[in-house]
Amino acid sequence: MKLDPFYLIVDSAAWIERLVPLGVRLVQLRIKTIDEARLCTEIRKAKALCAEHQCQLIVNDHWRLAIEEGCDFVHLGQEDLQTADLSRIQSAGVRLGLSTHDHVELAMAIFADPDYVALGPIYPTILKKMKWAPQGLERISEWKRRVAPIPLVTIGGLNPGRLDGVFEAGADSAAVVTDITLSSDPEARTREWIEKTDRWR
Template structure:
């Protein structure tokens, strides 16, 4: 499958409403610490917004809710993969993306037959504390050789200035959180990402 080179990750439907209309084609809704009713509302809002703007929506972690709400793509971390039911996910026709940080996790991910594999953190990241050091561009190159023809998503510490190196190393998509959401002008930064990644579409 083809995956858009600009992979936006946000924690609310409000962010999707704000940024997706600018031309975002791929967004992950990653909501932590919310009850099920609240999550369902967020997913429904996000789904409607993405449908309106021809944007692919990926739901992080909450695979059962994603299936119930008719979403067509989920992303799981390694811990969530352990408790998820791959047969149920496949039976629902939901596509799957998986996070990886080391060789053991890559083996686990590939065995699950996902639709893409994510590698991180490529550079130091402020999003969350990581037990893994920055992977660097060489790891992207090595990972791409091992997962091809699956798309490879790079994540962690990325900004527009680092994208040439990330794509040259073999990444198919670059995921971003804080470079946009913590920017003083998230809309302008989003446009910058769209313009920068356009050549890889």
């Protein structure tokens, strides 16, 4: 499986409606605090928008709803991995991405046979408080050796100026949240990411 090198992560279908038409090919819907009815609405809208624009949608955490809504890709953190029904996810034909931050989590992720492994934070990040120090570029190369041929996603503190470094270290895809969503011009920043990652397609 090949992942697009530009991996956008947003917290609403409104962001998907705004940014995916610019040429985004891989997007994660990451919604943490919302009631189930509204979450279903968000997933349905995101799915329809992504289908319209030939973009791969990945649903964060909510694997049951993803299956019910006919989505074909979910991303789980390590906490969710402990409770998720992986056999049900697999039998539904849903692909799986997993987060990792250390060697123990990496071993657990590889055992689950995911469709990609994510490593982070690569650099300091403001998205959420992390108990892990920044991983750095050498860790990317180590993880790539460990997970290949599974695609490796990098996340945490990335911006266009850091992309060549992470791809040269072995990343297959670079995920971004705040560098775009907190930008004064998210559309322009998205175009910059697309242009910068084009050479790694």
